[in-house]
Amino acid sequence: MTLDTTPFADSSLDACIDRCCPVPIPQRGSLADLLELLGSPAGARGSVPESIPLALWRVPQHAALVHEGSRGRSIYVVRHGFFKRSKTLEDGYEQVLSFMQAGEILCFEALHNGVQPASLVALETSSVYVLPVAELNSLHLRCPQLAEALQRALSRQLLHATESVEMMAAVSSEVRIARFLMWWSSRMAAMGQSPRRLRLRMCRRDIASLLGVAHETVSRSLTSLSEEGLLRVSNRDVEILDMDHLHARARCTRSPGTCDKERREPRLATPEALQHRSADAVM
Amino acid sequence: MTLDTTPFADSSLDACIDRCCPVPIPQRGSLADLLELLGSPAGARGSVPESIPLALWRVPQHAALVHEGSRGRSIYVVRHGFFKRSKTLEDGYEQVLSFMQAGEILCFEALHNGVQPASLVALETSSVYVLPVAELNSLHLRCPQLAEALQRALSRQLLHATESVEMMAAVSSEVRIARFLMWWSSRMAAMGQSPRRLRLRMCRRDIASLLGVAHETVSRSLTSLSEEGLLRVSNRDVEILDMDHLHARARCTRSPGTCDKERREPRLATPEALQHRSADAVM
DNA sequence: CGCGGAGTTGAAGCGTTTCAAACGGGGTGG
């Protein structure tokens, strides 16, 4: 809480290392802040030992927090910012695996054999708490609340992995895009931001890689959804105009034709369509 | 270890409850067995308190271990057997999310809000260790090795989730099937079984649901791969004949045509093709 | 024996990929 305002020292020194490696932030994080970030209930954060030092790192935009194949000696908790987790395949194709936001645990997968299975790149200037694996046990002993919070955060992490599978399992690419937008929207809502105004941090190619479609298809699906009046797309800013119908589209399991066939006809958001929204939301 | 032989009491009583709910197994599990199952190094299992009781449940084939939406009061560790994790969508479509095998942790996702996000059905008669969430903390205190083993198993679990994304991210459905088979093969190898002789426990529809394709496409891709000489398919038994080429096919990131174009021509496993295998394996 | 589910195969429609071209914006260098 005390770090919410201007957590980064925007000195001239920062400018010259902007595209380099992550660097420690002068201010150190607080354990209470980390617990709140992980979603620990406020009541459980009363008697937190403040003496425990916590490293807080700054990760400039486009900088890699970890490289695929490197040794994994720490786990991280995103304090704020945005990360892309990806793998580079043998033929040079970059396979995006997930996008990670504030409150999420990074690099826990590397724990079981000590090797990072994927790279992590900050898509905007970000900051992460650093928890060295070697210190995890002593941390858990000195602060049981942290152990519990990490456990619950890991549980959430597994749930997020499930959501990725649900996104990608849609047969129609348009439905995949719709699910991706709904997923993003719910993430924004969970972070206390507007679920309607989405600012995509990644390029179309990254979305396409995650969803397993061509990047042109992402573009086409977005324009198609916007022509139906469900979205307004401007570069990487997406505004959801019709949340109900977008949600209905995201639920489609079969080919786009068989679901909401009649709704796909109106290519403009007519006043009539607006009136139907509340009624359709009930079903 | 002591339970490896005939862990199930195949009495006549079992027959009548075969399609019902999971039931506790007369024999209780041992902590050392659980630790080995989770992949804990043998050296760390010396001083394990044997007095701690561990519940071991039997789950008959086709029985549900947990139902979507129910309360999650326990986590489970698959002792042996095979589970399908799935969600039933509003329109009745069953979305398969993953398949879980021995050593994997089930229902950890339910920990953070207490509700099961998906159902778990045993695809063959299985058994699971039951760890009530309420007892987890005391278990960790009484046996730190278990806490560490669970942590590493969770790390592995997150890695498995990543593998699912990699499977589904392939654009071509044939590549998805190839990746699915390779994934299954590596699982078999990790369990000490043959990586070439695969016995699929699920129907084509379940595979199709997981991979996001039509179930006819699964059938077609399997016959296509077998016509190329990479597989031999007989119902749910799949034998991998050409592991190298199947692996190469699984790595394809683009349309099937652009990758290994020349290799797809021979529709029969000619002796010539067999000679090429070892040479191709180097690249 | 008949039934239903799982699996396979065929044919037609169409959605997606691919290649190609054009546009726009942000950055760099002149």
Add this chain to the structure above:
DNA sequence: CCACCCCGTTTGAAACGCTTCAACTCCGCG
């Protein structure tokens, strides 16, 4: 400061692959 280039994005057209619907076989089961 502008021009330029590069990259991300969009759109078009054609080929391809997938879905869909259909028919059929096989197998287990009542």
